[in-house]
Amino acid sequence: MGMYCNQCEEAAKDTACTVRGVCGKDETVSNLQDVLIYALKGLSLVAVTARNAGVVDAAVSRVLVEGLFATITNANFDKAVFVARIREAIAVREELKKKLAARGIKLPANLHDSARFNPNTEIEMLDAWTSASFLAIENADVRALRSLVIFGLKGMAAYVEHAGNLGKRDRGIVEFAERALAATVDDGLDAAALTALVLETGKYGVDAMALLDGANTGAYGNPEPTTVQLGVRSNPGILISGHDLKDLEELLIQTAGSGVDVYTHGEMLPAHYYPGFKKFGNFVGNYGSAWWKQTEEFDAFNGPVLLTTNCLVPPKANYMARIFTTGESGFPGCVHIADREDGGTKDFSALIEMARTCAPPKELERGTITGGFAHAAVDAVAPAVVEAVKNGAIKRFFVMAGCDGRMKGRDYYTEFAEALPKDTVILTAGCAKFRYNKLNLGDICGIPRVLDAGQCNDSYSLALTALKLKDAFGVADVNDLPISFNIAWYEQKAVIVLLALLHLGFRNIHLGPTLPAFLSPNVVTVLVNNFGIAGIGSVEDDVKLFMGA
8 A cells, every 4th residue: 555545535445545546646745745744743732832831933823724725635736845845844843842942841751753753855754654644543433533623624724824815814723723733643532532623623614714704705895696707708818716816816916908818717716706806807707617627628728727726637738838826736847826925916927928829718608607695695685585485485495515526426416406396495605516506497586596605615604694594584493494405525625614514503414425435434423323414315315305205
């Protein structure tokens, strides 16, 4: 076995990728990512002690958040990045130790190896993988619970970094991440304590999503119902994918008046819903669909493509020269746009110059799609929604948020949406929506049957919507509402969304197309018995189950 990775829904044979990741990462990158997480655990151990002694280093927060984010599935495939991050994490850890020593504060003599190991070369780092691998945790239940925490922290880190790019930070979230990572090497924590830590991770997941929601709306206004164009114009274009709205803003500012149009792809689609982006005349529309179709769609686009975060598929040779990465995304051979300096902006001039030499995008489709139903927009239509439920026009809401993916079994979500009764409404967020957001499902009393709140982090907005409906209907428990959860997952941001929903009190969530491979049978039993977590079945059976038929 050369690697062991089961952090995403595509884990080989529903167990783990042990030769090469289905995502495309090789053994070296996978193992270096594990070693980076191991180094961050050790850094966290020392940072917790330092913080308790009043020694705080801002570099710890940055290294922790960036490192966790970089290891998310489909974010970065460049081994040089992980070698550098491992070195940086260890350097910051050792500097903290020096500061503690200067104050006469001693660390425990039996300090965990993750806080002591100090590889210099890539080979030495890879030699540490045996200790860093999740397989080093022999107890399957402990491994599963620690995985829930660590993968949840990875998703949380993504949201924290996006908020930070817009100047919004929350020290409490990062302090929890330090404490939680340190706890994952504490062999004294039993299953009950680890389960409590998992739920606490969900609490801070809510905080992280609220932080990002405030950052996005504070910078660009509240999303509003918006019709987005799917066709193309005759100008050359730049395609932007991923999640980071600050990158989009700077790209739009730099392309204004250049004759180059900007299109969104994948999870960047919801940017069209924000008032702050509507002033840009060259912000044209959305091109293509979910992340996994990018090998075809990026090729057809003709112009440069900017990947701002994860959801990168290893590019094909015929368009690789047009792929630019930034932030935590990266791929060997692709140009990486450097981070902005404090108070500065990123430089996208290379993309603009390339775009001017390229043909306009090849048209993939025509028409429009509508979205922008985040919590503020739903407030405006809430009375109509409540009335529609009371008079029987709407029988049930279905939260179908989460991730899309390339596996054939995900056709289930398209078929499920088509099979739902006409008196039901779908609440969605994340790229899972591309399975049904272009279907002609109609409306109910003027309310679209697919209400798209935005990106995966806007699942928080869906939770707020449900909680507001609870108050509007005067029920004591949100689970008494006519709302069912049928969520698709793929990577670690979906893990933190799930934990956040559990923290908020939502139960009986169905998760698919498969349950996470990193869960042990005993942990699955706990989730089923305590929270009503379930998988999916056939479309026909599930519709009957949810509708109470």
